[in-house]
Amino acid sequence: MKKLASGLYVVVTIALMIWGFYQAVYVAPLDAMQGEISRIFYYHVPNAMLCFLFFAISLIGSIGYLSYRNKLPSRAQAADALALAGAEVGVLYCTVVLTTGPLWGRRAWGIWWTWDARLTTTLVLWLIYVSYLLMRRFAAGPQVQTLAAVLGIFGALDVPIVYMSNRWWRTQHPAPVFGGGPDSGIKDPAMLAAWEWNILAWLVWGVLILALRYRLERQHQKIADAEAQAALNA
Amino acid sequence: MSPGAILDHQFTVAAYIITWTLHLVYLVWLTFKWRAQKRLEARLNGNSR
Numbered sequence: 013m014k015k016l017a018s019g020l021y022v023v024v025t026i027a028l029m030i031w032g033f034y035q036a037v038y039v040a041p042l043d044a045m046q047g048e049i050s051r052i053f054y055y056h057v058p059n060a061m062l063c064f065l066f067f068a069i070s071l072i073g074s075i076g077y078l079s080y081r082n083k084l085p086s087r088a089q090a091a092d093a094l095a096l097a098g099a100e101v102g103v104l105y106c107t108v109v110l111t112t113g114p115l116w117g118r119r120a121w122g123i124w125w126t127w128d129a130r131l132t133t134t135l136v137l138w139l140i141y142v143s144y145l146l147m148r149r150f151a152a153g154p155q156v157q158t159l160a161a162v163l164g165i166f167g168a169l170d171v172p173i174v175y176m177s178n179r180w181w182r183t184q185h186p187a188p189v190f191g192g193g194p195d196s197g198i199k200d201p202a203m204l205a206a207w208e209w210n211i212l213a214w215l216v217w218g219v220l221i222l223a224l225r226y227r228l229e230r231q232h233q234k235i236a237d238a239e240a241q242a243a244l245n246a
Numbered sequence: 247m248s249p250g251a252i253l254d255h256q257f258t259v260a261a262y263i264i265t266w267t268l269h270l271v272y273l274v275w276l277t278f279k280w281r282a283q284k285r286l287e288a289r290l291n292g293n294s295r
Binding site for chain 2: 033037046047048049051052055104108111115119217221224225228231232235238239
């Protein structure tokens with residue numbers, strides 16, 4: 013039954029990704045000012061919004077690990093796996109944002125990059141979580157998970173700064189599409205539908221890879237425990 | 247088609263390809279990691295028996 017549900021979820025995910033692509037490329041009308049380059053919006057913006065969600069999941073996992081590490085070690089390990097999975101998937105989504113953004117900017121603004129508030133804070137967020145992943149990969153010792161959890165919490169503090177950056181400082185990056193005042197939002201229903209399908213598709217896809225990464229980490233923890241037990245018994 | 251429109255098209259295609267490539271490469275990496283862990287698990291189980 014569980015396998016059937018997983019298989020069904022994968023099929024729905026693939027269908028949504030294809031449908032989202034079709035909506036973005038073939039159904040949504042072109043932006044009157046920007047032309048075809050505006051279609052990057054349907055991949056760039058959902059990936060940006062969802063990277064916040066995955067970093068928030070990593071934050072929950074990090075707080076959970078610090079809360080449970082002395083009282084409930086098994087629950088702390090699960091929280092740690094969630095923190096790692098959230099950070100990794102968040103970095104993936106943030107990498108997409110930082111690569112598709114300059115492509116859009118080059119055509120829309122004539123420049124690949126500028127040290128604008130939104131761009132800079134997003135780059136800082138990406139660097140914090142890349143350092144988190146590097147620490148988890150290369151550092152050793154009993155305190156690594158604790159240090160990673162602390163870094164994960166500090167990294168997440170940058171998320172609201174990134175979110176508010178183009179509200180607080182009006183520089184190069186456009187004003188927020190959603191939640192940016194009475195004139196914000198997508199007016200064209202076809203464009204709005206394409207955006208909604210794509211955010212749903214990227215959300216469902218993200219949850220799938222997050223679940224895979226989480227299970228992988230849990231399995232890794234079990235193997236590490238078994239190895240430690242075998243070493244003690246030897 | 248104007249040169250600007252052609253460039254817009256190429257940049258849009260590049261953005262879509264990069265997005266899909268990054269996500270699919272990550273999925274492939276997860277699959278390889280999964281298989282490596284399964285092998286390690288099987289070896290450990292074999293040793294414990």
